[in-house]
Amino acid sequence: MRQSLLAALGLLLVAALPFVPGVPPFWFTLLNYAGLSAIVVVGLVVLTGIAGIMSFGQAMFVGIGAYATALLSLHLGLSPWLSLPVSLAASGLAALVIGAITLRLSGHYLPLGTIAWNISFFYVLGNTDALGRYDGLSGLPPIVLFGFPLVESRHLFALIWVCVALSILVTQRLLRSRTGRAIRALKGGVIAAEAFGVDTGRTRIVAFVYAAMLAGLSGWLYAHMQRAINPTPFGLNASIEVLLMTVLGGAGSVWGGVFGATLVTLLKDQLQNVLPLLLGAQGNFEAIVFGILFVLILQRAPDGLWPLLTRRATPLPPHHPAPAAPLAPRPAEPPGRVLLDAAGLRKTFGGLVAVNDIDFSVKAGEVVALIGPNGAGKSTTFNLVTGVARLTAGRVRLFDRDVSGEPARAIARLGIARTFQHVKLVGGMSVIENVALGAHLRGRAGPVRGALGLDGAEEAAIFAEARRQLARVGLAELADRPASSLALGQQRIVEIARALCLSPALLLLDEPAAGLRFREKQALGDLLRQLRRDGLGILLVEHDMDFVMGLADRLVVMNFGAKLCEGPPVAVRTNPAVVEAYLGSAA
Amino acid sequence: MDATILMLLLQDGVVNGAIYALIALSLVLVFTVTRVILIPQGEFVAFGALTLAAFEAGTVPGTVPLLLALGAAACAADLVEARHALDARRILRIALRDLVLPGAVAALAYALGPGKPTLALGIALTLAIVTPMGAYLHSIAFRPLEKASVLVLLVAAVGVHLALTGLGLVFFGAEGSRTPPLSDAMLPAGPLSVSGQSLWMIGLTLAIIVALWAFFGLTLLGKALMATAVNRLGARLMGIGPGMAGRLSFSVAAFIGALSGVLVAPLTTIYYDTGFLIGLKGFVAAIIGGLASYPAAAAAAVLVGIIESVAAFEASAFKEVIVFMAIIPVLLWRSARADPVEDEE
Amino acid sequence: MKRLVWALSLTGALVAFGAAAQPIKIGVTISKTGPAASLGIPQSNSVPLMPAQVGGQPVEWIVLDDASDTTKGVANIRKLASDDKVDAVVGSSITPVSLAMIEVAAEAKVPMITIAASSKLIAPMDDKRRWVFKTAQNDSLMAEAIVGHMVRAGVKSVGFIGFNDAYGDGWLAEMTPRLDAKGIKLVATERYARTDTSVTGQALKVMAAKPDAVLVAGSGTPAALPQKTLKERGYAGKYYQTHGVANADFLRVGGKDVEGTILPAGPLLVAEQLPESNPVRKVALDYTKAYEAKYGPGTLATFGGHAFDASVLLASALPVALKTAKPGTPEFRTALRDAIEGLKEVVYTHGVATMSPSDHIGQDERSRVMVTIENGRWKLLSPTN
Incomplete structure (x- = not known):
């Protein structure tokens, strides 16, 4: 609660400022600049803090927005209000093109890619006659509101901070929405997100374009506030500065970003005022002191100052949409229908054969267990079936359809859900939001509907469904806890709830019972039996033999990547080869 | 463009590439050991060049008091860091390293600086001043x-870079400096003439590449240092704490930086803020090398140097645009090759 | 949050403190840091030499650093105009920042004296530029001098190597039509960045075009690099530089490679070589003495003179304005603007200025001299040379 309290207090202070008599006008100028940065930083929080995409190119998008409106208002005499959508579109479009090329970059290649774009952008601006070269464009009109030109800082102040507030609002909405969950899931790992049907490549571009459009908005405001623009404010240094603001405030939350932008702007100004008094000399000490202070603050607060102030780890407060009916479940498959048919699965890593010509099938209303000693290739088989790993040879058929070589998200679309041996939940998201990610393919709302809050009915249904699945696995009371705060065994169960949220026909569970206590295992067994009665096909990898023997209809035993035998538990238990290879050593 | 011009451009590109290579090597070294992308590496280059220039002019550069101040701050930071296991030996070691060493260097600088030391002595002093700064910066900012x-x-590295650039302006002013060359020789080579200075430059770069490669590839200490980045416990068992690994790699980086500064200052004018852009080009090379391979980084550095030189000839106003747009395909290629499919922890 | 409150209350205290006194206030925003620091530092050094009293009225000079950054420069002039309520603003050091500041100066109706180079700052005259005056020689005035010298020296073709920034742009724009008019061919236009470590590519391109002369358009020590590279490659034509190099550091870094370079400069650069009859001589020498007494011999840069000249203009205009209004009022600022516009034959370190409603720099030939470098020193050339 402390977070919203502080945030509300901060915004209230800002809103009240114009009504306080005697406030020096420069405060407004300063806060205007802080606001302009804050808008860019909010986008950068989404991009860097939440989606994990490091960008050193935000000032470029500010520049695109600024130059777009400058050209339109100077050459066509267009009112700034009419050029606003063009500014946003130009920044967004540029981000789309640049993102399509650059966002394929992984690791450190991406930040460098954005640096390259930003530097090039600067020199192109400086050498383009139509853009006024290094002198830039001047004499832009001010923004006119109800016939009143916003020229003085005091007047622009209101407009800029309304834009900041709107950016925060829209961003919070976006992050809570279906698209936002996908964006936040990027940090939890691409594989888990793809396994639930999220197109992570597209999601990265959405985040990139969104951040660029906020930067474009800032650029539009900047152009009409300064009324003269040139390349310098859109160079690499400006991009670095907004990144500093983001990290200092706290890249994990939108409020942290706004706080960081305001703090850095005020701090830099104050240093210029205070240092000559403190040091007793005129000098160029601002940058030095700022750099040192910055490093010292980071040492005290590596996650930024906002989490330190609010003692809150998650970016968004708990979210409770109105109660609604859960989503309609998928019609049950007729019992006995072959859901999964794997033939000759083969995977080699270099010279090593990890999976060697495995065949098996799973029918509706059946539990099949894949067992074998460590390193037998069970998890790799799982990854082959779900499209996470690429087949070297062989064929996977789902519902009579050949899906060999199709990506994970296409397979998820067919109604296949899975859990992971190493839990892949998004730590910063609440349990229920993690579960709701499972229903990604069952919603339709895109980023625009999400950001504008027009997805209420669908979100309510998704959350009702998530709540239902969470209750089904017995963790309803933990819905609002951050996923990272749960015990590992509980996290595995949350993964099952997330998988169920996809309303799958076939459920693949990778060691679901690991880390569970006896009673929890019993409850899990009951749940899986219930699911089998509902007509689901279940394939599970498990080490706990008691658990498997009491539950599975059929066992597939693997050893050294090859299939050892297959059959009902009783037959497998007595198979001499199996006893030799596996049970023998365990018993 | 005829063949002679092309040869001249290639020669220019290789010499420039050598500077970028030296920076790239330091970046790779520091990153593999500490995970820090050392943006201030360029400042070491500028500090090296300008410190030497100050000695040449018969003054004591501002980097000397800076060394004392950094040493004192590092001493405080080291004491805080080691507060749970402080004994007399340890305190003595920290004091020797952080107070006595810079004190001795500063005393020498103050004694010899105003009397215009010889070039060799000036270089030795410069290296002695800049090298320990690496270790101190690590203790203060990154440890x-x-x-x-x-x-x-x-x-945080950006923060350090801002502070050091600001200090550079205070110490050396906005105008640039040059130093006398290590060698005045001009060797004719066909249509080209190769300056002795550029041979020094390329030769030392190669020597450093080989030395780093041998150190990390062949010695146990080198392998252990590499291991600290991924496995702290293992390194500790080898007797190398992360503090020492960091200090060592930062000092080597500072040494290479100062040396590059000394090498490049006779070839071009160096300013207090030269470091950023050449640091960035070194960064490009390091990244293309995957922040892991010394020869790849050096090769990429030479490639950047050559592209830059040819671009300066063909379309000088768009030189940076050409250089940076040219690296995007290279990045895509590297990224596609390095792409890890699995993000298992 | 605490930090924020602390910071905010501190600003309040400072503002309250500032409001107590009532002198004439002049705001100065200068690029003390960033790429233009070599201009900004001597300019900011000149502020303590400016008069502390004019017409019996104390003058307070408030200096801010704009870090060569437009955003910061505009923020500075807003702060100076709205909070410090200054009566005039001096600055900024470079053209792009000054261009953006014009908007605020006109909006707040504060006279602004820019010390940047481009003639764009005061021409074409319009409602906004009414408020803007200028002390640094227009690059057009200097370009004319260079072209004149080229004609006399029989130069038929010129190669251009300039900064890849507003300074280089300004020079290229002024030179091109003037060379054209005299039938001199511009055979190569190359650009480089201030901190580039090599300009070999550009030098080779220029040499391939075989020009009679090369003009390097850069400021301070960075302008030495192209010339040194050309020398090293054996280019034997004439070398021209701009007045941007007129400081001792250029000579130090350029060394023997810049001997014989020809450049236009403000008379301040060679004040002691001016004839006794030249009125500029005394003013310029006084400023030089005062500056070098404070910062050491050989530290003078002509850029500092531009800032000082702004104070000379103000010192001449303020007494006129004081007759009609009180400092700190809009009326005073208008009166001051009118007074500056009415200045006639004001002698300052860079010449003699006579303003008019259409000419807000008011300089003539007396503001430029042709200079060459001989034995590592600046040497005045006779006007016919």
Whole structure:
């Protein structure tokens, strides 16, 4: 609660400022600049803090927005209000093109890619006659509101901070929405997100374009506030500065970003005022002191100052949409229908054969267990079936359809859900939001509907469904806890709830019972039996033999990547080869 | 463009590439050991060049008091860091390293500086002044952040870069300097003439590449240093704490930086803020080398140097645009090759 | 949050403190840091030499650093105009920042004296530029001098190597039509960045075009690099530089490679070589003495003179304005603007200025001299040379 309290207090202070008599006008100028940065930083929080995409190119998008409106208002005499959508579109479009090329970059290649774009952008601006070269464009009109030109800082102040507030609002909405969950899931790992049907490549571009459009908005405001623009404010240094603001405030939350932008702007100004008094000399000490202070603050607060102030780890407060009916479940498959048919699965890593010509099938209303000693290739088989790993040879058929070589998200679309041996939940998201990610393919709302809050009915249904699945696995009371705060065994169960949220026909569970206590295992067994009665096909990898023997209809035993035998538990238990290879050593 | 011009451009590109290569090597070294992308590496280059220039002019440069101040701050930071296991020996070691060493260097600088030391002595003093700064900066700025994410470390490095650039302006002013060359020789080579200075430059770069490669590839200490980045416990068992690994790699980086500064200052004018752009080009090379391979980084550095030189000839106003747009396909290629499919932890 | 409150209350205290006194206030925003620091530092050094009293009225000079950054420059002039309520603003050091500041100066109706180079700052005259005056020689005035010298020296073709920034742009724009008019061919236009470590590519391109002369358009020590590279490659034509190099550091870094270079400069650069009859001589020498007494011999840069000249203009205009209004009022600022516009034959370190409603720099030939470098020193050339 402390977070919203502080945030509300901060915004209230800002809103009240114009009504306080005697406030020096420069405060407004300063806060205007802080606001302009804050808008860019909010986008950068989404991009860097939440989606994990490091960008050193935000000032470029500010520049695109600024130059777009400058050209339109100077050459066509267009009112700034009419050029606003063009500014946003130009920044967004540029981000789309640049993102399509650059966002394929992984690791450190991406930040460098954005640096390259930003530097090039600067020199192109400086050498383009139509853009006024290094002198830039001047004499832009001010923004006119109800016939009143916003020229003085005091007047622009209101407009800029309304834009900041709107950016925060829209961003919070976006992050809570279906698209936002996908964006936040990027940090939890691409594989888990793809396994639930999220197109992570597209999601990265959405985040990139969104951040660029906020930067474009800032650029539009900047152009009409300064009324003269040139390349310098859109160079690499400006991009670095907004990144500093983001990290200092706290890249994990939108409020942290706004706080960081305001703090850095005020701090830099104050240093210029205070240092000559403190040091007793005129000098160029601002940058030095700022750099040192910055490093010292980071040492005290590596996650930024906002989490330190609010003692809150998650970016968004708990979210409770109105109660609604859960989503309609998928019609049950007729019992006995072959859901999964794997033939000759083969995977080699270099010279090593990890999976060697495995065949098996799973029918509706059946539990099949894949067992074998460590390193037998069970998890790799799982990854082959779900499209996470690429087949070297062989064929996977789902519902009579050949899906060999199709990506994970296409397979998820067919109604296949899975859990992971190493839990892949998004730590910063609440349990229920993690579960709701499972229903990604069952919603339709895109980023625009999400950001504008027009997805209420669908979100309510998704959350009702998530709540239902969470209750089904017995963790309803933990819905609002951050996923990272749960015990590992509980996290595995949350993964099952997330998988169920996809309303799958076939459920693949990778060691679901690991880390569970006896009673929890019993409850899990009951749940899986219930699911089998509902007509689901279940394939599970498990080490706990008691658990498997009491539950599975059929066992597939693997050893050294090859299939050892297959059959009902009783037959497998007595198979001499199996006893030799596996049970023998365990018993 | 005829063949002679092309040869001249290639020669120019290789010499420039050598500077970028030296920076790239330091970046790779520091990153593999500490996960810090050392943005201030360029400042070491500028400090090296300008410190030497100050000695040449018969003055004591501002980097000398800076060394004392950094040493004192590092001493405080080291004492805080070691507060749980402080004994007399340890305190003595820290005091020797952080107070006595810079004190001795500063005393020498103050004694010899005003009397216009010889070039060799000036270079030795310069290296002695700049090299320990690496270790001190690590103790002050990065040691307390060793558990932070790469993003936070990167941003902290930007903070250090801002502070050092600001100090550079205070110490050396806005105007640039040059120093006399190590060698005045001009060797004719067909249509080209090769200056002795550029041979020094290329030769030392190659020597450093080989030395680093041998150190990390062949010696146990080198392998252990590499291991600290991924496995702190293992390194500790080898007797190398992360503090020492960090100090060592930062000092080597500072040494290479100062040396590059000394080498490049006779070839071009160096300013207090020269470091950023050449540091960036070195960064490009390091990244293309995957922040892991010394020969690849050096090769990429020479490639950047050559592209830059040819671009300066063909379309000088768009030189940076050409250089940076040219690296995007290279990045895509590297990224596609390095792409890890699995993000298992 | 605490930090924020602390910071905010501190600003309040400072503002309250500032409001207590009532002198004439002049705001100065200068690029003390960033790429233009070599201009900004001597300019900011000149502020303590400016008069502390004019017409019996104390003058307070408030200096801010704009870090060569437009955003910061505009923020500075807003702060100076709205909070410090200054009566005039001096600055900024470079053209792009000054261009953006014009908007605020006109909006707040504060006279602004820019010390940047481009003639764009005061021409074409319009409602906004009414408020803007200028002390640094227009690059057009200097370009004319260079072209004149080229004609006399029989130069038929010219190669251009300039900064890849507003300074280089300004020079290229002024030179091109003037060379054209005299039938001199511009055979190569190359650009480089201030901190580039090599300009070999550009030098080779220029040499391939075989020009009679090369003009390097850069400021301070960075302008030495192209010339040194050309020398090293054996280019034997004439070398021209701009007045941007007129400081001792250029000579130090350029060394023997810049001997014989020809450049236009403000008379301040060679004040002691001016004839006794030249009125500029005394003013310029006084300023030089005062500056070098404070910062050491050989530290003078002509850029500092531009800032000082702004104070000379103000010192001449303020007494006129004081007759009609009180400092700190809009009326005073208008009166001051009118007074500056009415200045006639004001002698300052860079010449003699006579303003008019259409000419807000008011300089003539007396503001430029042709200079060459001989034995590592600046040497005045006779006007016919």
